[in-house]
Amino acid sequence: MIATGYAQAQSGRSNHNPNFFNTDIDYSVQAQFSIGGSSPLGLPKTIRKIESYNPGLQVGLEANATKWLPENKQWGIRAGIRFEAKGMKTEARVKNYLTEIVKDNSKVRGYYTGKVETNVQNTYLTLPVLAVYKLSDHWNLYGGLYFSALLDNTFDGNVSDGYLRQNTPTGTKITFEEGSQASYDFSDNIRKFHWGAQLGTEWKMNRHFKLLTDLTYGFNNILEKDFTSIDFGMHNIYLNVGFGYNF
Amino acid sequence: MLLFSLGSCIKEEALNAEADIEGASIVQGDQFLKRKPSIDNNTVIFSLKRFTGSYVQAPEFVLTAGATIEPKSGTERDFTEPQKYTVTSEDGAWSKTYTVSFVIDEGADLYSAFEYAEVVDTDSPEGHYHKFYELTKLGQKTYSWATANDGYNILAATLVGEGEQLVPNFYPTSQITAGYIGNGVRLVTKSTGSLGGIFGTPLAAGNLFLGTFQTTFPTIKSPRFGTLYEEKTAPLAIKGFFKYKAGEKFVVNNQPSSLSKDTWDGYALLFEKALPPNDDFLSGDHGFVDKRIVAIARVGAKEQIETNEWTAFNLPFSFVNGKSFDPNKEYMYTIVFSSSKEGDKFNGAVGSTLLIDEVELVVNDAQ
Numbered sequence: 001m002i003a004t005g006y007a008q009a010q011s012g013r014s015n016h017n018p019n020f021f022n023t024d025i026d027y028s029v030q031a032q033f034s035i036g037g038s039s040p041l042g043l044p045k046t047i048r049k050i051e052s053y054n055p056g057l058q059v060g061l062e063a064n065a066t067k068w069l070p071e072n073k074q075w076g077i078r079a080g081i082r083f084e085a086k087g088m089k090t091e092a093r094v095k096n097y098l099t100e101i102v103k104d105n106s107k108v109r110g111y112y113t114g115k116v117e118t119n120v121q122n123t124y125l126t127l128p129v130l131a132v133y134k135l136s137d138h139w140n141l142y143g144g145l146y147f148s149a150l151l152d153n154t155f156d157g158n159v160s161d162g163y164l165r166q167n168t169p170t171g172t173k174i175t176f177e178e179g180s181q182a183s184y185d186f187s188d189n190i191r192k193f194h195w196g197a198q199l200g201t202e203w204k205m206n207r208h209f210k211l212l213t214d215l216t217y218g219f220n221n222i223l224e225k226d227f228t229s230i231d232f233g234m235h236n237i238y239l240n241v242g243f244g245y246n247f
Numbered sequence: 248m249l250l251f252s253l254g255s256c257i258k259e260e261a262l263n264a265e266a267d268i269e270g271a272s273i274v275q276g277d278q279f280l281k282r283k284p285s286i287d288n289n290t291v292i293f294s295l296k297r298f299t300g301s302y303v304q305a306p307e308f309v310l311t312a313g314a315t316i317e318p319k320s321g322t323e324r325d326f327t328e329p330q331k332y333t334v335t336s337e338d339g340a341w342s343k344t345y346t347v348s349f350v351i352d353e354g355a356d357l358y359s360a361f362e363y364a365e366v367v368d369t370d371s372p373e374g375h376y377h378k379f380y381e382l383t384k385l386g387q388k389t390y391s392w393a394t395a396n397d398g399y400n401i402l403a404a405t406l407v408g409e410g411e412q413l414v415p416n417f418y419p420t421s422q423i424t425a426g427y428i429g430n431g432v433r434l435v436t437k438s439t440g441s442l443g444g445i446f447g448t449p450l451a452a453g454n455l456f457l458g459t460f461q462t463t464f465p466t467i468k469s470p471r472f473g474t475l476y477e478e479k480t481a482p483l484a485i486k487g488f489f490k491y492k493a494g495e496k497f498v499v500n501n502q503p504s505s506l507s508k509d510t511w512d513g514y515a516l517l518f519e520k521a522l523p524p525n526d527d528f529l530s531g532d533h534g535f536v537d538k539r540i541v542a543i544a545r546v547g548a549k550e551q552i553e554t555n556e557w558t559a560f561n562l563p564f565s566f567v568n569g570k571s572f573d574p575n576k577e578y579m580y581t582i583v584f585s586s587s588k589e590g591d592k593f594n595g596a597v598g599s600t601l602l603i604d605e606v607e608l609v610v611n612d613a614q
Contacts, residue, residue: 042256042258043256043257043258044258045258045259045260045261046261047257048257048260049257050257095260095261096261096264096265101442101446102442107405107442108372108401108402108405108442108446111264165265166371166372166401167371167372168341168371169264169265169266169336169340169341170265170266170267170288170336170341170342170343170371171288171371171372172288172369172371172372172397172400172401172462173267173288173462174401174462174463174464175461175462175463175464176463176464177463177464177465177468180447180464180465181464182446182447182464
């Protein structure tokens with residue numbers, strides 16, 4: 001690398017001291033809006049209808065650096081740091097949905113049929129590590145992995161207009177009359193670290209400004225491994241749209 | 248894009264997993280049955296107006312969609328003894344056994360001695376609690392008195408502390424052997440633990456009432472007060488015996504409260520039948536202001552004392568809402584006891600204990 005840097009210094013500008021961090025490297029800051037959700041891969045049979053979905057305003061801010069490989073400067077490696085919010089609100093109709101209401105070591109578990117409102121709002125500190133391919137003067141493709149640490153977590157909601165069969169579908173029937181609800185809060189059970197894939201494209205308007213869009217997909221269930229209150233995994237799946245500034 | 252994929256991948260609905268008897272009937276039910284059959288999670292009781300010479304019946308059942316029942320609906324069986332039926336869910340994975348009985352209903356006894364209680368054993372969740380019954384002249388069980396033990400059972404197994412056991416006297420309402428005469432009833436205000444708050448029931452007052460209990464949220468809708476009033480004159484009073492000890496720490500979960508120390512409640516209501524389907528009960532939130540109430544008998548300051556001795560109470564009925572008794576109308580009535588007067592608002596003191604025995608509805612038999 002040092003040799004490369006030296007070689008490039010020979011052919012590059014000589015008015016400043018060339019090194020790895022100022023040669024063939026782009027620095028940028030970008031902002032994004034995300035729309036998506038924490039969703040099972042293929043909805044389980046227990047979910048009968050999504051009655052409403054609200055992505056909320058999910059904003060992310062990222063600073064990154066792209067180092068272009070020296071041979072033809074078509075390929076680059078990008079690393080960054082991103083603060084991002086991921087969240088949604090949904091209202092669904094479920095049938096025989098296995099869930100439990102837990103507090104301080106006591107719990108009521110059962111099969112729920114009725115309305116479930118879910119509110120997810122998490123903030124992550126994310127490190128993307130991406131390969132960038134220069135398609136043309138205006139277009140780049142990028143893809144790779146990201147690693148996220150949870151900073152702030154909410155996963156709560158309530159059940160209403162339905163009934164719970166305690167323990168088994170033939171157990172005691174607990175009816176939730178219209179307008180009456182029981183709330184749940186799984187916020188403390190959100191996975192602290194997760195990783196996933198990111199794939200996207202950016203369009204360079206000019207030397208400084210760019211627009212970008214990408215898709216991120218989390219490999220891990222967003223809830224902890226030993227969490228059994230919901231019997232299917234949910235993954236962070238988001239479409240991100242943003243703009244950036246290249247220095 | 249993502250949304251379309253979410254919306255479009257709703258899978259085919261799974262077959263039903265529940266196995267309930269949702270309705271029960273017999274041919275010419277109007278003629279032979281005193282009231283709608285009572286159905287809970289494991290029993291069906293048909294109340295016959297009179298004995299017709301035989302207990303051979305062919306009850307028909309309405310089940311969870313797709314479920315099957317064995318023996319089949321409409322099968323003739325001899326119900327001299329209660330009979331078992333097995334309902335299997337549409338998906339075949341779940342089944343439930345029901346006990347179906349036919350009893351000659353002579354109406355709730357005007358006099359209740361609380362001599363009989365059976366232990367209800369549940370396994371989903373585990374529970375063991377008392378259910379009171381009376382024996383008819385023919386030796387059949389009738390269940391006029393209800394408690395909130397069914398509801399408490401949802402959480403009971405999670406509330407057993409060190410040195411405690413999940414046995415009937417762990418529940419808010421249980422039978423005691425040391426009654427005023429023979430056995431009696433003990434009502435205790437219990438904590439519902441941290442989960443109770445989530446369900447909107449921060450505590451559970453021990454209660455005992457004429458009617459049924461159906462676990463419902465809001466919880467106050469669960470007790471369904473009422474049994475058929477079959478006398479030809481207005482009731483005069485309720486009588487009985489009690490002991491009471493208030494728990495130490497009175498907690499107000501729902502303002503306002505008119506109390507600073509816990510006390511008990513005991514009352515009777517005579518009320519009009521309304522239109523189906525909610526014609527035959529008042530729910531726990533009647534607040535003594537329901538327009539259907541005709542007459543009220545209720546304990547007052549004189550009875551709301553702490554006492555270690557069996558103490559008699561005698562509470563006369565007063566007409567309310569400008570109503571009077573009309574022998575041509577159909578009425579319901581209930582008698583209710585609670586170990587915490589404001590138990591309906593979940594205000595009370597854990598440990599408040601009310602003992603009740605030998606309760607009588609006084610009517611003027613002379614007419």
